[in-house]
Amino acid sequence: MTDAIIIGGGIAGLSAAYRLSLRGIRCRVLEARSRLGGLVGAGSVGGIKIDLGAESYALRNGEISRLCSELGLTMNCPQGKSWIYHSGGATPIAYGIWGIPASWDDGAWSALTGEEYARARMDENMATDRIGRISTLAELVRWRCGQAMLEKMVAPMVGSIHSASPEKIGIDAIAPGLRQAIEETGSLIRGVKKLRGTDKPNLAQPVGGMHVLHETLAEKLRGAGETLTTRMSCEKIIAEPEGGFTVTARETDGRSEDADRHTPGHTFGAEKLILATGWKSACRLLRGAFPEAPLDISFPADASPVGVTVVLRSRELDCAPRGSGLLVSADSPLRAKALTHYSEKWKWCGNRLRALHGPHTHALRISYGRAGEEEILPDLPSVLHDASALLQCTLREDDVIDFRTVRWGRSLLSHTPQYTADIARLIEWQSRIPNFAVTGAWIAGTGLGAVIPHALTVGSEL
Structure with a gap:
């Protein structure tokens, strides 16, 4: 039996596990998918590793920066001004x-x-x-x-x-x-x-991308002898009458959180338990373990974000016509909701791409999917059309070196006042259960600036 089980190997689960490990509490992290990090994901595009999910954190407080310093990571702040694109043109985003x-x-x-x-x-x-x-x-x-x-x-x-x-x-x-x-x-x-x-910057990321943080956390945990298991979906939590918890789980195919019923079951026990999954899995496990849990929560409509990362050659982009990128107003005729000139915003990326592919090489990230919209899966011509309109240039398929599309599913919840009140009620109930805690974006709030500090606190205090 380990000292603590963390269900969910996203950035929240890894952050909580890291703090537990520093306290000498032996941890086992169980993640249903084939990779760790959750919405802080990355992949190879154009021959280099680029963030495909969250790319930075808000400098709301110094806790994440202190964590990165503790882990030996070099931080950098974004370059270039950003803009808002609307039906009448583009205007600068306020500081x-x-x-x-x-x-x-x-x-x-x-x-x-x-x-x-x-x-x-x-x-x-x-x-x-x-x-x-x-x-x-x-x-x-x-x-x-x-x-x-x-x-x-x-x-x-x-x-x-x-x-x-x-x-x-x-x-x-x-x-x-x-x-x-x-x-x-x-x-x-x-x-x-x-x-x-x-004049203070409001965003930052580790050099190399936001994914470097969760990869470093995982490396530190493994180096400390902690167990990180992927492709393992938790089916049931049992709060034992004499104290402690038992978790039953099955292997998955790594692409979703659904267990493969044809694989043998696994049983894990621990004194402490942290639930750090998305809201749907968390509520399913909570209902099974604690029928009295106040889960009559007014869940708001969630969004199904889709991100497309494109690496391409374009002389027109050398002058960074819209700085680090644009956010798109809902009154725009374009379907994209945001564009990041990633290689301009984060200079390390531009340097690495040009070292591989020569001058005039750029990386763009184009995002789709607002709350209440059906999922949008744009093809490459549609993406280049939106990017060309936003950047006021002409981008062609022949310019493209590589591209990658990532679907994140219904992963973003709006923290409405009613939802926040419901979550506060759930947190108050959870605080009365010894050696048990819930963390993650659906509890802490949207954005790494909320998620990571909450998870670190859970790992420090449980």
């Missing part, structure tokens, strides 16, 4: 929080007309007495700065990154501390400045 600028001098205000900008500036002198009654990000922005700012500057960012509407996402889930900062400063814009400062 701030979710499209809300940290100053009145930001170039992003050019998205608004003079009248709309004047409405936004009313924020400077408005009372803050309603702040306690505001629940969603959309309500907050509309109240302080007007509908035009919400539609033109904030909604495109939230829709592209979270695949959700700001009408559905709670303030405290997407912007922790912003409510208090507004109360202290008397203004939304001043509150954003208080949280963000004026």
Whole structure:
């Protein structure tokens, strides 16, 4: 029997296991798929390894940066300005929080007309007495700065990154501390400045890509003698009356979480258990082990993101016409929701590609799939059409060296106020069960800046 079982080998499960291991607690990680890392995935495109899932983390606090430093990873921040693309053209993305600028001098205000900008500036002198009654990000922005700012500057960012509407996402889930900062400063814009400062980077990744973090965590765990098992789907959890847990599992084909019924079952026991899977698997296991668990949760509509990574040659891209990339407003006629000029944003990537393929070589990542949409599986001509429109250049199939499409399934949940309240109720219930914890994006919030710190705390305190 090991000391702890972690069900789920994504970035949350590995982070929690790492902290447990540092405490001398022997761990066994069980992952249903053939690889570790979850939504922090990578693959070979154009001869180099490139992020296919999450590519960076928000510098919301220093915990992930401290973890990377502890692991000996070299960090870098993105290069180049990013833009919002909408039906009327492209405007710069604000330096701030979710499209809300940290100053009145930001170039992003050019998205608004003079009248709309004047409405936004009313924020400077408005009372803050309603702040306690505001629940969603959309309500907050509309109240302080007007509908035009919400539609033109904030909604495109939230829709592209979270695949959700700001009408559905709670303030405290997407912007922790912003409510208090507004109360202290008397203004939304001043509150954003208080949280963000004026010139600090807001994103980072390890050199080589975000996947380097989970690969290093796995390497450290194996080096410490911990057991990491892939292709192993957990079927049942039993909370033993005398304490501890028993987990039954079967092997999978590695492509999904579904167990192969024709393979022999496996039984594992441990004193501690961390559930770090996606929400569907977690709820199935929780219902079986704890019928009393408060799982009447108002799950919001989830998105089915699809990412296409293209490596190609193009002289037109040498000048990085849209900096590090664009987020696409829902009013655009294009189906893509975002484009990242990955080799421009992360210089190590451009250097490696040009060393392999010569000058004028670039990597683009184009994303599809907003909440409520049917899954979009674009072919290469469609992807190049969208990329050409966004970058204002002509990209042809003959330019392409390699490309790869990845489907992530229904993996992104919007943390609505009701959903956040339901999860808080589940966490409170879970805290009363000795030696047991639940972590992952569906619990901690969307984005590595929320997921990894939550998992590290679980691993430090369980």
